[in-house]
C-alpha cells in the first residue's frame with residue numbers, strides 16, 4: 001500500500017543479502033536463520049504427522065477387520081516385525097506398538113514441533129520486528145537435537161522386539177517390563193526431544209523479552225506472540241520433570257533400579273528380580289505434570305494462528321484483546337495445577353480428587369473466554385471466506401466440542417465411568433485433530449505466501465477443507481457413542497472381547513452391542529478417506545512452490561502485523577532497518593484511515 | 605539488521621541477552637532437580653519402616669566436598685570481579701582455583717562411588733544379613749544359570765577382587781563387616797546395637813542373595829546415584845565451559861572485553877547454581 005517504502009525495503013534487502021553469501025550447507029542445512037529453522041521444523045513435523053497417521057491407518061484396519069491381513073503394507077510389516085505381523089496380520093503386540101508410537105509421534109514429533117517450533121520460529125521474530133532469535137546457534141542446536149530424537153524414535157521400530165509398547169504415557173511397571181529395547185530407545189528419544197524443546201523455549205522467551213522492536217510494547221504484541229510466550233514458559237517449566245522421570249525410568253531399564261517398581265512385583269507368576277520399594281504412581285504424577293500443560297502446548301499455538309487469521313479476514317479488530325492476553329496467561333499458570341485429573345481412578349483419595357477437579361473447572365474459564373472472544377470477533381465482520389479462514393472458522397466449533405466434552409472428564413464422578421474409554425479418545429482428538437491440526441493447516445495456507453511468494457491453490461484448498469471437515473467428524477463423532485457404550489481404548493480387536501452376550505436371566509444384552517462394534521467399519525472408511533484427502537494438500541503444497549499464483553504485494557492479505565511489512569520472502573536479518581511500532585496489532589477498518597488496515601509500523 | 609543487546613543491556617529490561625537466557629535455563633534446571641527432590645521425598649515417605657537406610661555415606665568426605673564447592677563459588681565471583689577491575693592476570697589465577705576445585709570435587713566423588721560398588725550386602729539363607737566390604741571370593745566352574753539363581757545383579761559376582769573377569773560360580777565370599785538380624789538393624793545403626801566389624805566367610809550355599817550398593821540396591825541408592833550423577837554431569841559441564849573461557853576462549857579478552865566479562869559472569873551464574881544444588885543434596889542425602 002505504500003509502494004515507495006516497499007521499494008526501499010527491497011533495495012536494502014538486496015544490498016544486505018549480498019555481503020553474506022553463504023554456501024548451500026550453511027544456508028539451508030546448518031542454518032542459524034530462524035526462518036530456515038522454522039521451515040526445517042515444519043517439514044520434519046509434517047512428515048511425522050503423516051507417518052503417525054499411517055500407523056493409525058494400519059490400526060484402524062485391524063479394528064474394522066480384526067485378524068485379516070493389512071492390504072498394501074501387510075507384507076512389509078511382516079518382513080520388519082516377523083511374528084508380530086505374521087501373514088501381514090496385526091498382532092496385539094504390534095497394535096500396542098503402533099498405538100504407543102502413534103500417540104508419541106503425533107504429540108511430540110508432529111503437533112508440538114509444528115505449532116510451537118515451526119510457526120513460532122518462522123513468525124515470532126518477524127512479528128516482533130526482530131532480526132532473528134536471540135541465540136541463533138542455540139536455535140540450530142535445538143533443531144538438530146530434535147532431529148536426533150526423531151531419528152532415535154524412528155529407528156526404534158527396527159530393533160529386535162520393536163518400538164515402545166507401553167502407550168504414549170509409558171506407565172511403569174508395564175513400560176519397564178515390556179521385553180523390547182524399543183522402550184529404552186523411546187526414553188532416549190524423549191530425553192533428546194525434551195532437551196531440544198528446552199533450548200527452543202529459552203530462545204523464544206528471551207527473544208520476546210529482549211528483541212521487541214522499539215514501540216512494540218507488551219500490549220501491542222499480536223496475540224500469537226503472547227501464546228507462543230506462554231507456550232514457551234510451559235515447555236520450559238513443565239518438561240524438566242518429565243526429563244527427570246525419563247532419566248529415572250531409564251535407570252530402571254538400564255541399571256535395574258526400582259524407582260517405579262513396587263515391592264513384590266510378580267509377572268506371569270515369577271517374582272521380578274528387583275529391589276522394589278518404588279512407586280508406579282510417582283511416574284504418573286511426573287508424567288502428567290508435563291502431560292497436562294502439554295495439551296496447552298498442543299492447542300495454544302493453533303489458537304494464536306486462528307486469532308491472527310480471524311483478525312485479518314474479518315477486517316475488524318479482535319474482540320477483547322486484553323481478555324485474550326490475560327486468559328492465555330491464566331491458562332499457562334493454572335495448567336500447572338490440574339495434572340492429577342488424569343489420575344482419578346488411581347485411588348488418590350477424595351480430598352485430592354476434589355482439589356484437582358476444582359482447579360480443572362477453573363482452568364476451563366479462561367479457555368472459554370478465549371473461545372468466546374474469537375467467536376465474538378466474527379460479529380459484524382465482513383468475512384473473507386478464503387482457505388485459511390475456513391480452517392480457522394472450523395477450528396472454533398471443533399475445539400468447542402473437544403473442550404465441552406472434556407468437562408465430564410474433569411469431574412471425578414463422571415470420569416470414573418468414562419476413563420480409558422473411546423469417549424476419551426474422541427474428546428482429546430477433537431481438541432488435537434480437527435482442533436489443533438485445523439489451526440495449523442490454516443497457518444500453513446496463511447503464511448505460505450510470505451515464505452514462498454506464492455499462494456497455494458484456493459480451489460484445492462477448499463476441497464481439502466470441506467472433505468477434511470466431513471471426514472474428521474465422521475471419524476471421531478461415533479467414538480463418543482462407542483465410549484459411552486463402554487468400549488475401552490487400547491484394544492486390538494475393536495471390542496470383540498466384550499461383544500454382547502444374552503443374559504439368560506433378563507434377556508438383556510450384556511457387553512457391547514453389535515451396532516457399537518459395527519461402527520468401527522465406517523470409522524475406518526472415514527479414516528482412509530481422510531488420508532486420501534490429505535494427498536490433495538500434499539500435492540497442492542509442493543505444486544504451488546513453483547506454480548502457485550504469485551503474490552502481488554508483500555502483504556497479500558492486507559494484514560497489519562509486522563511479518564507482512566518485510567520483503568517476500570524475508571531475507572536473512574528480516575528487516576532492512578529496525579522497524580518502529582506505533583500502534584496495536586489489530587487496527588483494521590479504523591474510521592478515517594486511508595485503507596481498511598493500518599500496519600503496526602505506520603506512523604501516527 | 606544485527607541482533608541487538610548481545611553485549612549491552614536493553615534499557616527496559618536492564619539485561620543483556622545471555623543473562624536472560626541463563627536465568628531462564630536455570631529456572632528449568634530448578635524444575636529438573638525439583639522433580640528429583642520431590643521424587644526423593646515421595647519415595648522416602650512411601651518406604652515401609654526400617655527400609656530407608658541412614659548413614660550409608662561418608663559424612664566427612666561429603667563435608668569436605670561441600671567446602672570445596674563453596675570455595676569454588678567464592679573464587680568464581682572473585683575471578684569475575686578481577687576482570688571487572690581490568691586485572692586479567694589475577695582472573696587467570698583465581699579462576700584456575702575454581703577449576704582445581706571442580707577437579708577435587710569430582711575425584712572425591714569418584715572415591716565415594718567406588719566405595720559403594722565395593723560395599724556388599726549378603727542375605728543368608730538363615731535370614732541373617734552380613735553387610736560390609738567384599739575382601740575376597742572363591743569361585744568354581746559353573747554355568748550362567750547357577751549364578752543367576754543367586755539373584756545377583758551387578759558388577760562383581762563374576763569378577764575377581766582385583767577386577768579380573770572370571771566367569772565362574774562362587775564357592776564362598778569373605779566380607780569384612782558385621783552381621784545383623786534384620787534390614788532395620790542395618791539401616792538404622794543408631795537404633796541397633798553397635799556391631800563388631802570382622803571377616804565373615806560365607807559359603808555360596810548359604811547365600812540367598814548378594815549384591816553391592818549400586819543404584820539397584822534399593823531406592824535410596826537409586827536416587828543417590830541419580831541425583832549425584834546428574835549433579836556431577838553438571839559439574840563437568842560447568843567446568844568445561846569455564847575452562848574453555850579461561851583457556852582457548854580467552855583471546856576474546858583482547859578483541860571484545862565486555863563480551864568476555866559477560867561470558868565469565870554467565871558461566872559463573874551457572875556455577876553458583878551447581879553449588880546450590882549440592883548445598884541441598886548434601887544434607888538430604890548424607891545427614892537426614
Ligand code: HEM
Pocket residue numbers: 053056099100102103104106107111166167168169298425429432433437475488489490491492527
Ligand atoms: C486425524 C487423524 C487421527 C486419527 C484417525 C486418530 C485415531 C486414534 C485412535 C483410534 C486412537 C485410539 C487407539 C486405541 O486406543 O486403541 C488414537 C490414540 C491416540 N492418538 Fe490419535 N488419531 C489421529 C490424530 C492424532 C493427533 C493429531 C494426535 C496428537 C496430537 C493424536 C494423539 C493420540 C494419542 C496421544 C493417543 C493415545 C495413544 C495411547 O493409547 O497411548 N492422534 N488415535
Ligand SMILES: [Cu+2]
Pocket residue numbers: 291292295338339341342
Ligand atoms: Cu489434563
